Amino acid sequence: MDRMRATWLGLVGSMLVGASAFGGDTTVWTVDVETSGEDVFWTSPTAVDPGASSYLLTSEIQLITVDISWNGIPFGTIDVTDQIPPDQAVIMAEIPGPAPVVLVDADIAYPLPPEPATLAAHLFIELDADGFAHADVTDVVLGTIDIDLGFPFGIQTVQLEAVHIVLGLTVESTTLGDLDGDGIVGPSDLAILLANWGQGGVGDLDGSGAVGAADLAILLANWGN
Structure with missing residues (x-):
């Protein structure tokens, strides 16, 4: 199978930073979404500090699977997690606060235009004014890809029917001036x-x-x- 890249992580990568210089509260979420072409929406079960000076985001792809069909016949699910390059599977980005703030707002596509899209969507992730995270995956396009179906089929063009993504999000709410990392400026x-x-x-x-x-x-x- 052609390497399926987490293209949208590369877009966020323009904000790549090292570890934050300030301490703060850490919140961990798991974004688990699946779509067969419809828009999907996710809201975090907990909130971060909406008044933080900045948010240190760590995003890690934990699982990506695709359901495929050939000539209208379901052909199972394929795990493509290990196809994601390590430098794109985990990213860190620091976004100025306070909330509401946009973490990601990007059109994503694989492969990149002008090639016909195997997988495309618009990804929007934000923190609302109360510190809850919202992830919207909209305008989803599921295309085709050439893969080896094994003997006796060989390499065939298959249709993507659904994609399942599990993403780990860690957000550290930092307060400007909290130099010792105890969570309060003093x-x-x-x-x-x-x-x-x-x-x-x-x-x-x-x-x-x-x-x-x-x-x-x-x-x-x-x-x-």
């Missing part, structure tokens, strides 16, 4: 900032390259959060 964070005054790194909240008055103002504005 005296210990102020001590860390002052210890790094005039230097780069921890405490450089505005990204200027050096800890200074602007960073102190940001920390004090978030005091107690």
